[in-house]
Amino acid sequence: MRQATYHIVDEPTRGPLERVVVNPLWPFLALMVAGSLVGGTWLALNAFAMGSATRRREVAALVAILVGMLVLIVGISVLHRAEVFPTWTLPYVRIGVRVARMLPAYFVFTWQSRSFALFTYVGGEVRNGLWFLLAIFFLSTSALVESGPIARFLFAL
Template identity: 40%
Template sequence: MAHEASYRIQDEPAPSGLGHLIVNPVFPLLSVMLAGAWLALPWFAFNSFALGSPTRRKELLLVVAAPLGMMALSFGLGLLYVLLDLPKGSLPYFQVLLVVWKLAVAYWLFDLQKRSFALHEYFGGPVRNGLPVMAAGFLLKGVVLKAFGGSGWWQMVAS
């Protein structure tokens, strides 16, 4: 019985059955800004699997770390607010830190996926237009955030 040797470059994307659904990672990045993390983070994870990204584990870890980091940051900042008896005017600055966290993680995910996407696109792989999904997410943002309940905290994590 002959064994076929297979050669695979480590940073080369592995083929996936979902390859026909790959989008440019700029769409999930923009969707975190326009629709929210509720759409962008699962979309980054799905795109990672569809691309067969060699950094998939790191990307999935970041997808999980994003909301956990938001929760930890908001808890820590709330504790700081109470312990230091900060003025109410300081709360918007805390919200800016939370937005910066979300955007930083989203950009990191984009940066990890853009290399695999560039190889996929260079070798003629199919690429879907992510604009309709992003636009639908933008239009449904209010409905989705209401589903997270009245808590402004949960809405901030999902937005």
């Protein structure tokens, strides 16, 4: 008997991390809540765990987000110290930084959502990421309240 030769090109590949796959919405929300370092790492882990066909592109975009945030934060700090930005504009600048982080992250989310749909279609088991997201939220909030500028910088990434 011949084996079927039909193959979905974007079909996720099975791997040892398959047990930690969550809906990409949860890491995307973590990126909003706790920054690119935590949320981006979770998105990258999720891409490799589900065997996403676009995982290299996703990781490249996530690395670009981290590098871009680092450059933006340092650049804005330098410009603020040089008094290019008046103090009253800083809340608006922060919104711009968040938008600059969220736009590429949204693309990663949509790429990963396609692979996630195929992953669930072929019978992959999905975990609930809500509890991890809540833990990230409360840890990041308490860390920001009780910490110094280094922790605030890391959560700003």
